Amino acid sequence: MxxxxxxxxxxxxxxxxxxxxxxxxxxxxxxxxxxxxxxxxxxxxxxxxxxxxxxxxxxxxxxxxxxxxxxxxxxxxxxxxxxxxxxxxxxxxxxxxxxxxxxxxxxxxxxxxxxxxxxxxxxxxxxxxxxxxxxxxxxxxxxxxxxxxxxxxxxxxxxxxxxxxxxxxxxxxxxxxxxxxxxIRASDESKESTDESTEPSSFATRVVEEVTFDIEADRARVHFVDSPVADSVTVKAETAYSSRSSSTPDVIDYFDISLDPDGDEVVVTATIDGETRLVHREQYPPSDRVVDGVVFDGQPDNAVFDAVARIEFTGRQTGDRITVASTVRGDETSVEPAENVTHLTVGIEPEGDEVVVTLTDGDKREEIHRERYHP
Incomplete structure (x- = not known):
């Protein structure tokens, strides 16, 4: 701390x-x-x-x-x-x-x-x-x-x-x-508003390289790509209400934010040409994560897709259905019930895409992971 x-x-x-x-x-x-x-x-x-x-x-x-x-x-x-x-x-x-x-x-x-x-x-x-x-x-x-x-x-x-x-x-x-x-500033920054960003958008923004966690300090470090493509970027914790933002992301290597040890999410939004989009989401702590990792393959041994993303799950997921979709390619796959899946694969655009993972339980549908692929 x-x-x-x-x-x-x-x-x-x-x-x-x-x-x-x-x-x-x-x-x-x-x-x-x-x-x-x-x-x-x-x-x-x-x-x-x-x-x-x-x-x-x-x-x-x-x-x-x-x-x-x-x-x-x-x-x-x-x-x-x-x-x-x-x-x-x-x-x-x-x-x-x-x-x-x-x-x-x-x-x-x-x-x-x-x-x-x-x-x-x-x-x-x-x-x-x-x-x-x-x-x-x-x-x-x-x-x-x-x-x-x-x-x-x-x-x-x-x-x-x-x-x-x-x-x-x-x-x-x-x-x-x-x-x-x-x-945190009461405005359209609530989770309900960011969930509306699940629709495919222009894929111009490039911001997040990776997210690393310090479990002892309950902190996350969001690392930016070498040359971010965004006019501004905001990193926040959904539960702890930690928030950092900058209108000059090209001069910043990373943002550190504190997280709620009892459960939180790291959410990154980026703005370019006046349009703000959710570009990354991860769960915390690692012991509560549903998505263990995402592996992108730009040259798969697969005749169906030019590029694929393999999403590995921790086995902690519960619910009626788990769904993985690529927002640019438009491929989607799901498994019912969610407990039965160890991994899912979707096709992605080799020039860049975005993978979104959602859990559905009854009438509740929750986005739990979002990650972009930059070749």
């Missing part, structure tokens, strides 16, 4: 989708702290009585980010969190505080925006750290009761041009804005 794990939003995420109603106080969560409410009614007096709140949610996030890079004392960083959060100085043991709260990388730019997005208590409690430390629902309810709340979208760029995006759920305490939870 490195200091980057906390700063990149790898372990203190809330949820990939923020929705619902938090409380009446959330109705004005996009107002600055010193702006009175224009609402009338029984809640208006409570809202306008917050004029003594210091700073703004955005300023709090900026101070937190700067402190995580510049401070020597992790307690200085931890004071930006709400007292119920495990990273507050009263809750975090000294031997762990530095690793979680101090960041090694420098920061060149910080962008923040308070957004009009309400959240639920359940969303806050879905944060992995809050779950791991067994923060109770009543504690969160008490934390937001009668307080102002706001959601802040944050984009941090380091000196290498690598960006990290997340949303922060903030709440006031004794006249100060504090961080209650963090989440």
């Amino acid at each position: 490195t200091r980057r794990r906390c700063f990149s939003g790898l372990a203190i995420a809330a949820s990939a989708s923020l929705g619902g109603c938090l409380s009446d106080a959330a109705k004005n969560n996009d107002q600055d702290a010193d702006e009175p409410s224009n609402e009338s009614g029984p809640d208006s007096e409570e809202q306008t009585s917050s004029d003594d709140v210091h700073e703004t949610p955005e300023e709090t996030l900026r101070q937190y980010i700067k402190a995580s890079v510049e401070a020597d004392d992790p307690a200085e960083v931890g004071t930006h969190f709400h007292p119920v959060h495990p990273f507050h100085p009263n809750n975090l043991e000294d031997e762990n505080a530095e690793e979680w709260l101090l960041e090694d990388d420098s920061v060149s730019e910080i962008e923040t925006e308070t957004v009009d997005r309400d959240i639920t208590i359940e969303t806050i409690l879905s944060a992995p750290v809050l779950q791991a430390m067994s923060v109770e629902r009543d504690a969160v309810a008490d934390a937001i009761d009668g307080e102002r709340t706001a959601v802040v979208d944050v984009t941090v760029t380091d000196e290498n041009g690598v960006t990290t995006e997340y949303s922060a759920v903030t709440v006031t305490v004794d006249g100060e804005w504090t961080i209650l939870a963090r989440a």
